[in-house]
Amino acid sequence: MANIIEVRNLTKKFDDTAVVNDISFSVEEGGIFAFLGPNGAGKSTTIKMLTTLLRPTSGTISINGFNPVVDPDAARHSFGIVFQDPSLDEDLTALENLQLHGALYSVPKNTLAKRIAELLALVELADRKNDFIRDFSGGMKRRLEIARGLLHHPKIIFLDEPTLGLDPQTRNHLWNYVRKLNADEGITVFFTTHYMEEASQIARHIAIIDNGTIIAQGTSADLQKETGTASLEEAFLKLTGNVIRDESGSSLDRMRTHGRRWGRR
Amino acid sequence: MNNAIYVMWLREVKRFIRSKSRIVGSLGQPILFLVALGYGLGPVFQKAGQGNYLEFIAPGIIGMAIIFSAIFNGMQVIWDRQFGFLKETMVAPVSRLAIMFGRTIGGATVASAQGVLVLFIAVLAGFRVASWTGILPAVIIMLLIALLFSALGIMVASLLKDMQGFQLIMNFLIMPLFFLSGALFPLNSAPSALLLVARFDPLSYGVDALRYFLIGTSTFSLTLDVGVLLGVSALFLALGSYFFSIIEI
Ligand SMILES: Nc1ncnc2c1ncn2[C@@H]1O[C@H](COP(=O)(O)OP(=O)(O)OP(=O)(O)O)[C@@H](O)[C@H]1O
Ligand SMILES: [Mg+2]
Numbered sequence: 001m002a003n004i005i006e007v008r009n010l011t012k013k014f015d016d017t018a019v020v021n022d023i024s025f026s027v028e029e030g031g032i033f034a035f036l037g038p039n040g041a042g043k044s045t046t047i048k049m050l051t052t053l054l055r056p057t058s059g060t061i062s063i064n065g066f067n068p069v070v071d072p073d074a075a076r077h078s079f080g081i082v083f084q085d086p087s088l089d090e091d092l093t094a095l096e097n098l099q100l101h102g103a104l105y106s107v108p109k110n111t112l113a114k115r116i117a118e119l120l121a122l123v124e125l126a127d128r129k130n131d132f133i134r135d136f137s138g139g140m141k142r143r144l145e146i147a148r149g150l151l152h153h154p155k156i157i158f159l160d161e162p163t164l165g166l167d168p169q170t171r172n173h174l175w176n177y178v179r180k181l182n183a184d185e186g187i188t189v190f191f192t193t194h195y196m197e198e199a200s201q202i203a204r205h206i207a208i209i210d211n212g213t214i215i216a217q218g219t220s221a222d223l224q225k226e227t228g229t230a231s232l233e234e235a236f237l238k239l240t241g242n243v244i245r246d247e248s249g250s251s252l253d254r255m256r257t258h259g260r261r262w263g264r265r
Numbered sequence: 266m267n268n269a270i271y272v273m274w275l276r277e278v279k280r281f282i283r284s285k286s287r288i289v290g291s292l293g294q295p296i297l298f299l300v301a302l303g304y305g306l307g308p309v310f311q312k313a314g315q316g317n318y319l320e321f322i323a324p325g326i327i328g329m330a331i332i333f334s335a336i337f338n339g340m341q342v343i344w345d346r347q348f349g350f351l352k353e354t355m356v357a358p359v360s361r362l363a364i365m366f367g368r369t370i371g372g373a374t375v376a377s378a379q380g381v382l383v384l385f386i387a388v389l390a391g392f393r394v395a396s397w398t399g400i401l402p403a404v405i406i407m408l409l410i411a412l413l414f415s416a417l418g419i420m421v422a423s424l425l426k427d428m429q430g431f432q433l434i435m436n437f438l439i440m441p442l443f444f445l446s447g448a449l450f451p452l453n454s455a456p457s458a459l460l461l462v463a464r465f466d467p468l469s470y471g472v473d474a475l476r477y478f479l480i481g482t483s484t485f486s487l488t489l490d491v492g493v494l495l496g497v498s499a500l501f502l503a504l505g506s507y508f509f510s511i512i513e514i
Contacts, residue, residue, distance in 0.1 A: 051356050053514045077358040086349040091280050103272040104357040 003062075004029040004156060004188050005050065010059035012045050019045050021212035022059070027205070029155075032182055032189040034203030036196075038240050042212040043192045044084050047160050050190075051081050064155050080105075082149035084160040084192075086141060090134040094125060094144050097133060098151060105152040112151070119147035122173055139165050146174055153181065159191035163198065175202055196233035206232075210240045269359035270367035277338065277371025281378070288379075295330045295383045299323065299390055302449065315451060323387040324475035325448030328410060331380040332468055335411045336439055338372030339418015342509075343425055352514050361510040365419060369502065372415035373408060380407040384479075399478035406478065409491070410471035413498040420505035423512055441466075448472045452484045467497045 005027040012020040020042040027033040035043050048054040050061055052072040061068055064078035088097050095116070102112040120126040123143035133141060142165050149157065159178070163171045179202065181187045193199055199206060200220040208216045208223070216223055216239050223235040281287065303319035303326075310318035345351040354364050381404060384392075394400065421434055445459070446468035452460055463469045474490035477483040483490070 048514065053352065053355060055513060073358065073360055076356055079356075081356055083349070083352055085352070087353045089276070089345075089350045089353075090348060091283070092276065096279075100272050100276065101353070101357075103268050104354065104359055106268065106358075 002029050003027060004031075004064055005033075005190065006060075006062040007046075007050070008060045010046070010049065010061060011057045012042075012049060012054065013057045018057075019212050020049070020056075023209065023212070023214045025207050025214060025217065027156075027188060027190060029188055030182070030186045032179075032202055032204045033191070034199040034206045035190065035192045035209065036194075036199055036206060036236060037192075037209035041209045043209060044160055046209070047081070047158055047190075047192070051079060051158060052076055078154060079156040079158060080149055080152055080154040081158040082145055082160065082162045084164065086145075088133045088141055088145060088148075091132065093130050093132055094120075094136070095129040097144065098129075098148055101148045101151050107152050115151055116147075119150055122177055123147045123170060139167065139170075142166055143170055146170075150177065150181070153185055153187060156188045156190060157181070159189065161192050161194065163193060163195060171198070178202075196231070196236055200232035208236065208239055215239055267363075269357070269363040270370070273354070273364055273367025274371040274374065277341075277368060277375055281375040288382075291330065291334055291379055292382060292386065294333070295326045296386060296390075298326050298329065299387060303390065315454075319387075319390065319392055320480050321451065321476075322449055323384070323392040324479050325446075325472050326387065327380045327383045327407065327475060328446065328448050328468055328472040329443050330383040331376045331407055331410050331471075332414045332443055333439065334379045335372055335376035335414035336418035336421070336434075338375055339369070339415045339420070339505075340422045340431070340434070341372075342368070342419055342422035343428055343431070346512075346514065347427060351512070355512065355514060361512075362506045365506045365509040366502070369412065369415045369419060369505070372418065373411035376411035376415065377404065377407040380404075380411065394479055395481040399481075403475055403478040406471060406474045406491075406494070409494040409498065410468070410475075413467055413471070413494060413501055416498060416501035416505040420501055420508050423505065423508035442468050445469075446472055447484070467493060470494055 003026040007026065008024050010020060010023050011018055023046070035046070037043050045054065049056045050063060050068065052068045052075055055069055063075045066074040066078065068075040089100070092100065098116050099112070102116070107115070117126070120129055123146055125140060125143055125147065128136070128140065133144070136144070146162055149159070162174060166174070175198065178189055182189055191203070204219065206218065206220060206223060207214050216226065218226070220232045223232060223239070224230065227235040227238045229235045229238055299319070299322070303322055307318040310316070310321070315321070342351065355361065357364070388394065421438070445462050446466045447455070447463050448468065452463055452469065455463070470485060470490040470493040473483050473485050474487060474494070477487050477490070
């Protein structure tokens with residue numbers, strides 16, 4: 001099958017430090033791809049380059065045949081994304097956030113109303129749809145972001161730690177829904193997570209990135225065989241070592257620091 | 266594309282209408298200026314043979330309300346970046362030009378609404394409009410001023426990563442633009458150096474056009490006023506959408 005994502009020798013430097021260092025990988029159309037790695041490995045930075053939010057220092061990317069640097073508009077038509085960091089408009093209601101997304105992604109009116117109802121039920125927020133986001137708990141915001149990310153059906157969906165902060169029920173609902181989208185509509189799924197069981201169960205192909213470099217690729221079984229371990233979690237630990245990573249620079253933490261420093265208006 | 270412009274416009278308007286504290290808060294300063302300067306300096310102004318000061322500064326204060334509100338609105342981009350919503354609009358399959366344009370006209374709508382409110386308050390405070398037929402064109406001028414400074418606000422915000430630089434912008438951009446524009450003093454009798462500086466301040470032309478329609482006097486010709494407002498708006502829109510389109514997150 002053809003590859004819908006092709007990444008060749010991709011590098012991103014922030015003031016001379018390579019955060020993503022010469023990585024290459026591909027994702028086949030209709031595949032489910034897990035991008036795993038310790039905190040600060042470069043997962044989100046890679047996703048940002050794939051989704052036109054950051055320009056690569058060097059290397060090439062093809063998203064559905066388009067280069068996000070040369071033709072960002074065409075690339076953006078090909079994907080949807082759930083970010084790791086918060087991205088809702090706190091001053092709008094849940095429903096308004098979804099409607100705004102629907103309008104930006106030109107989801108037809110009838111489909112939009114139907115999907116909003118379906119997804120609000122999925123994330124169990126139907127009764128809170130007219131509440132402002134600023135009154136939501138962290139987990140509720142996360143759930144709404146998931147619902148919003150699934151509102152339109154693009155060719156590729158990027159999920160950057162979608163299950164972060166979610167209760168187990170919602171996590172299950174999410175993965176069932178995503179698998180259904182993948183099976184029924186052939187949507188390619190590219191996700192990151194720190195839950196290894198999740199990755200092992202859902203992904204058909206896995207890449208492990210550490211310190212900006214891809215250190216292993218294959219199916220969960222391949223990785224276990226390669227490392228002589230009995231689970232993906234053990235394989236992951238064996239490949240990336242047991243040292244705890246410096247989390248201080250992770251993007252979520254930076255957001256939190258900013259949030260504290262500036263407070264809300 | 267049109268849809269994106271509309272939803273971004275609607276977002277700005279909704280946020281404004283819902284924030285009572287913002288509406289009231291933003292009117293405090295213009296009222297203070299009207300009362301303290303209009304009434305306080307009125308007698309001196311009159312003695313100097315320049316006529317009614319309240320009449321003279323009311324258009325200037327309207328201009329002030331608009332420039333503050335418009336630039337401030339544009340700078341919302343920084344908050345949206347900080348609280349994450351900006352990302353949502355930056356990956357959407359619509360051109361960033363449409364997003365930027367929607368935000369700009371949304372901010373301009375809000376800012377000119379504030380201008381109209383200040384006009385209303387000025388009338389309550391004793392400001393007499395020269396002719397009621399001047400109101401509609403004056404509102405159009407308000408929109409033009411608001412458009413220009415909304416675009417400027419977004420342009421500046423696109424270049425800043427966080428609110429650290431905000432104080433700098435306030436003191437070295439917004440304040441000088443306001444104080445050097447002839448909003449508070451007549452340009453015809455100003456020292457030539459000051460007049461020269463004011464000629465480089467787009468707000469001077471905006472306030473001048475407002476005076477033309479509201480009190481029937483002006484320093485520059487209306488054609489020059491409108492020409493400068495349109496030209497500078499186009500320039501800031503072009504620059505603003507360029508800087509907005511290359512934002513990285
Ligand atoms: N804008 C930036 N400027 C400087 N350094 C950055 C920037 N964004 C990310 N980094 C650095 O790049 C590295 C990779 O960050 P990234 O967010 O991609 O990690 P990640 O793999 O997504 O980690 P996590 O699991 O914690 O989300 C980190 O060391 C981070 O500090
Ligand atoms: Mg990350």
